[in-house]
Amino acid sequence: DVVMTQSPLSLPVTLGQPASISCRSSQSLVDGDGNTYLTWFQQRPGQSPRRLVYKVSNRESGVPDRFSGSGSGTDFTLKISAVEAEDVGVYYCMQGTHWPWTFGQGTKVEIK
């Protein structure tokens, strides 16, 4: 199975400051169709996961533009340009290229 490794696992951030989460995969996530199926989810406390970004860098409809995804191959990043209080939660990367689809361990974002 593809192992997804996130860092850091805990990210205290000051309101208004940027935040960055790294996600690395144990093998390339480039699919045979040329797409890279790397997804970022946000899970706020007590809520179901919510997709933020799909195929590395495409923002889901309704997701604020302070969230951005980047990367390629095996190395990916989710950035929040200026953290707001509502961004508190756990963020997961997930690969949908190789079955079984697998998640990173999660990064807990909290306000300092």
Next chain:
Amino acid sequence: EVQLVESGGGLVQPGGSLRVSCAASGFTFSSYWMSWVRQAPGKGLEWVANIRQDGSEIQYVDSVKGRFTVSRDNAKNSLFLQINSLRAEDTAVYYCTRFSRGPLQNYWGQGTLVTVSS
């Protein structure tokens, strides 16, 4: 409005069985792959299974193969997860999701908790 509502969770003894359901509304259920994802209490997410629109293709993660069976009833807009030979490590919130790897909008249910304990 798209809604996914899971039901059927509860407390089950090890070795027991349970059927979890997901009622879908607000979209043409028969047109979409559907999936189950689970989350053990306080832990991360695990993708459990996918089922094609007509049920002709189903994918399972190895840890549940032979014990979990996914099915769907397109006439009733419902997705099912039959869980047999339950183990303590199956204790989790089970989410139903209409997930797309691409631009189609994603939807998740609120989840249903399955607890395996004697």
